[in-house]
Amino acid sequence: MLKITNLSKNYKQKEVLKNINLEVKKGIALALVGESGSGKSTLGRLILALEEASFGEIYIENKKLKSWLKENKSAISIVFQDYRSSINPNFKIIEALQEPYWQKKQQITLKQIEELLTQVELPSWVLNSYIHELSGGQVQRVCIARALLSNPQILILDEALNALDIYTQTQIIKLLKKLQKEKNLTYFFITHDLESASALCEEIAVLYKGNIVETLNINNLKNAKHFYTKALIQAVIHI
Numbered sequence: 509m510l511k512i513t514n515l516s517k518n519y520k521q522k523e524v525l526k527n528i529n530l531e532v533k534k535g536i537a538l539a540l541v542g543e544s545g546s547g548k549s550t551l552g553r554l555i556l557a558l559e560e561a562s563f564g565e566i567y568i569e570n571k572k573l574k575s576w577l578k579e580n581k582s583a584i585s586i587v588f589q590d591y592r593s594s595i596n597p598n599f600k601i602i603e604a605l606q607e608p609y610w611q612k613k614q615q616i617t618l619k620q621i622e623e624l625l626t627q628v629e630l631p632s633w634v635l636n637s638y639i640h641e642l643s644g645g646q647v648q649r650v651c652i653a654r655a656l657l658s659n660p661q662i663l664i665l666d667e668a669l670n671a672l673d674i675y676t677q678t679q680i681i682k683l684l685k686k687l688q689k690e691k692n693l694t695y696f697f698i699t700h701d702l703e704s705a706s707a708l709c710e711e712i713a714v715l716y717k718g719n720i721v722e723t724l725n726i727n728n729l730k731n732a733k734h735f736y737t738k739a740l741i742q743a744v745i746h747i
């Protein structure tokens with residue numbers, strides 16, 4: 509589904525991503541795990557085509573990213589960590605869900621919104637609420653619903669669980685797994701947390717100082733070779 513070849517990204521003299529090669533199959537959840545500043549969000553922005561790579565290419569279904577996006581508008585969505593500031597506090601939830609479509613010709617019906625609300629397991633009263641009236645988990649469900657409204661094939665989750673308590677994280681992981689199955693979604697989960705990565709994803713790519721140093725199946729973590737991956741695993745065992 510998604511293939512990244514020899515990709516590098518420089519900001520002025522600084523090489524943030526170095527010769528990245530990565531493949532994600534359709535319907536698979538891949539976690540991009542790495543320490544702060546390793547370049548995870550930069551790679552996310554490149555996949556969303558918000559920025560251009562300095563070298564290399566991103567392909568989706570064997571087409572260059574930009575030409576694929578022209579044919580498949582809004583087919584990549586993102587959910588951010590900072591869910592409270594992702595939604596305008598002056599909007600009711602119904603308006604926050606409709607807002608991305610106000611400028612576009614595309615119409616989103618109330619029925620579509622209600623169906624999606626059921627899929628993310630939120631009651632319908634939420635639509636007439638403001639975000640300050642909802643819990644963190646409920647707001648993140650709204651953000652997931654908003655990301656799914658455009659019917660994406662790929663969902664980028666940029667530290668999307670970080671701001672939630674452990675219990676709510678577990679609930680959202682369950683929800684994301686259910687949605688992945690129902691909609692055959694491909695997830696690109698950006699995180700520094702190996703524990704939530706293992707709970708959600710089938711595969712893990714480890715980013716260390718701008719390099720993918722290792723890609724592992726989740727059932728194969730014991731065969732990790734790179735010292736940074738081993739340190740991450742040890743840290744989880746220790747906890």
Ligand SMILES: Nc1ncnc2c1ncn2[C@@H]1O[C@H](COP(=O)(O)OP(=O)(O)OP(=O)(O)O)[C@@H](O)[C@H]1O
Binds near residue numbers: 519550
């Ligand atoms: N627009 C930019 N201009 C210059 N440098 C940038 C820009 N965006 C990111 N960087 C630098 O690139 C490096 C990687 O940043 P990035 O946000 O991708 O890392 P990250 O792994 O997502 O970090 P975190 O986990 O803290 O969010 C950092 O050193 C950052 O300062």
